[in-house]
Structures are given as C-alpha cells and as structure tokens.
Amino acid sequence: MERVHLYQLEPSVYEHPEDRKTLRMLKGMSCFEGIIKTFLDWNGVKADYVVRKASNYHVTHESCPELAKLIDDAISILNVDDVPRVYLEWGYNINGYTRGYKDTTMMVLNSGVIDLMSDMEQTFVIGHELGHIKSRHVIYHTLAALLTSTIGSIPILGSVPEVFVLALTRWSRMSEFTADRAGLLACQNVDAALRAIVKMSGVPYKYFDKINLDSFLKEAESLKNDLAFTDKAFERVINAMYNDHPWNVVRALELKKWVDSGEYEQILKEHKPLTCPICGHHCDKNATECIRCGHLF
Numbered sequence: 001m002e003r004v005h006l007y008q009l010e011p012s013v014y015e016h017p018e019d020r021k022t023l024r025m026l027k028g029m030s031c032f033e034g035i036i037k038t039f040l041d042w043n044g045v046k047a048d049y050v051v052r053k054a055s056n057y058h059v060t061h062e063s064c065p066e067l068a069k070l071i072d073d074a075i076s077i078l079n080v081d082d083v084p085r086v087y088l089e090w091g092y093n094i095n096g097y098t099r100g101y102k103d104t105t106m107m108v109l110n111s112g113v114i115d116l117m118s119d120m121e122q123t124f125v126i127g128h129e130l131g132h133i134k135s136r137h138v139i140y141h142t143l144a145a146l147l148t149s150t151i152g153s154i155p156i157l158g159s160v161p162e163v164f165v166l167a168l169t170r171w172s173r174m175s176e177f178t179a180d181r182a183g184l185l186a187c188q189n190v191d192a193a194l195r196a197i198v199k200m201s202g203v204p205y206k207y208f209d210k211i212n213l214d215s216f217l218k219e220a221e222s223l224k225n226d227l228a229f230t231d232k233a234f235e236r237v238i239n240a241m242y243n244d245h246p247w248n249v250v251r252a253l254e255l256k257k258w259v260d261s262g263e264y265e266q267i268l269k270e271h272k273p274l275t276c277p278i279c280g281h282h283c284d285k286n287a288t289e290c291i292r293c294g295h296l297f
Contacts, residue, residue: 004188006272014185023171039143078186085106089110100142124196128179129179131183197248201216
C-alpha cells in the first residue's frame with residue numbers, strides 16, 4: 001500500500017504528552033539556560049561530532065543506494081526540513097541515534113538495523129530518529145549522552161547538578177515515545193513497527209520468523225498489572241537509573257495504545273495531501289492549483 005506523504009505535519013500533532021510535560025519541567029529548572037549555553041559553546045561537543053564523522057561509514061546514494069532511498073522517502077513522508085548526514089556504525093544490537101552540534105545534525109545506524117530488519121522495519125528506526133530531529137530533541141539528546149557517559153571525568157560536565165542529569169535522562173526516555181510515533185508515521189505499518197521493537201528486545205535471528213506480536217503485546221498488557229501497585233516506587237527507581245530509552249515492552253504498549261486511540265489514523269487522514277498528477281508535487285488537500293507547475297485540480 002502506498003504511504004501517505006504527510007503534508008505540513010507539525011510534531012505537536014503526534015508528540016507524547018509525557019514528552020511535552022517532562023521537557024517543560026526540564027526547561028523550568030533555574031540552571032537550564034546556563035547549562036545549555038555552556039554546552040553549546042563547549043568545543044567537546046564539536047569534537048564528539050567530528051570523531052563520529054571521521055570514524056563511521058557515510059550513507060550516500062553512491063555508497064548505499066537502497067538505504068539512502070529509504071531515508072529520503074522517510075524524510076519526505078514526515079516533511080523533515082533539517083536533513084541529517086547519515087552514517088553506519090558496526091554493531092549488531094539493533095539501534096540508532098542522532099547527535100548534533102549547533103546547526104549540524106548526524107544520524108547513526110548500527111549495522112544490525114540494516115542486516116536484521118526488513119525495509120519497513122528499517123524505516124521505522126529511521127523515522128524514529130527523524131522524529132527526534134523534527135521535534136528538535138537532538139541537542140538535548142547529545143547533552144544527555146555525554147553527561148551519562150562521561151559525567152565526572154570532564155570538569156565542565158562534572159559541575160552539572162545531579163538533579164538536572166536525572167531530569168534530563170527522564171525526559172530523554174519520554175521523548176522516545178514521541179519518536180516511536182514518528183517512526184510509525186514514516187513506515188505506516190503497525191506490524192512492522194511493533195516487530196522492530198520486538199527485535200530490539202533481544203529476539204535471536206533464529207526466531208525472527210516465529211515472532212508472535214499478539215503474545216508480545218499480551219506480555220506488555222500484563223506488565224501494567226505488575227506495575228500498578230507500586231507506580232510511585234517504580235517511578236523513583238526508573239529516575240535513579242541512567243537509561244536513555246524506556247523498556248521495549250513499555251514502548252510497544254505505548255505505541256499500540258496510541259494506534260488503538262484512533263489518533264494515528266486521524267493524522268494520516270488529516271495530513272494526506274493532494275498529489276499533482278502532472279509533476280507529483282504534494283499540495284494542501286483543499287488546493288485548487290499546484291504551486292509547483294500551476295496545474296488546476
């Protein structure tokens with residue numbers, strides 16, 4: 001089925017409420033502006049970007065044509081303006097991440113994403129990372145990654161208050177729910193999105209053809225009962241851990257809940273463009289004339 005190119009899609013349409021809530025709380029901290037300004041001016045951020053750029057395999061239409069097309073399609077479908085440079089990194093845990101320095105954005109995909117996933121599953125991961133870019137998460141994620149990996153070893157990082165680090169890492173986890181929604185909007189295949197998350201949870205390659213989504217989601221539903229009696233304690237424990245992603249089962253549950261709410265289908269419907277039969281340009285669904293070639297609808 002042909003995917004919908006989402007015309008004038010704004011991230012506020014699909015952002016997870018916990019993402020918005022925790023980012024608002026983070027920005028409300030008195031130290032926020034000072035830390036961000038110091039961080040942006042720190043040459044260590046640029047060095048981190050340069051090291052990754054110098055070490056990883058650059059994805060282009062010449063080096064990886066099939067993957068480059070998947071990326072281009074996802075960028076077009078999600079209507080992403082800030083186009084990242086994309087690199088590959090050796091590693092067979094299925095993962096990707098996005099880093100940035102001021103106006104420069106870089107996406108990195110592990111080899112496992114390419115070798116162990118279908119095209120639509122790859123598109124979910126690509127769309128997930130593009131979701132971070134579209135929602136302008138990148139600079140905060142870059143800060144979170146550096147703080148949680150090197151805090152205390154570099155003076156400028158060691159001086160960041162612990163309460164800020166905890167708040168930042170909690171927001172980082174909540175932002176993944178938003179990015180998962182963007183990933184689904186990019187691939188527009190619920191089964192592929194959920195299978196991608198299942199594969200991230202540790203299913204061996206040998207059992208890929210035996211993945212049972214219903215069973216996995218049933219397990220996810222049972223998790224709600226396990227956590228219901230101790231929500232506050234659970235929240236405190238999670239906040240004390242430097243995890244940059246929520247648990248995979250929770251991610252699947254949140255994504256399925258969003259689909260079941262009807263919001264996902266509503267976004268596809270409301271942002272479906274009118275496609276010009278002459279030049280293929282995507283226009284507002286109520287347009288009477290193509291803004292590119294002048295064709296009258």
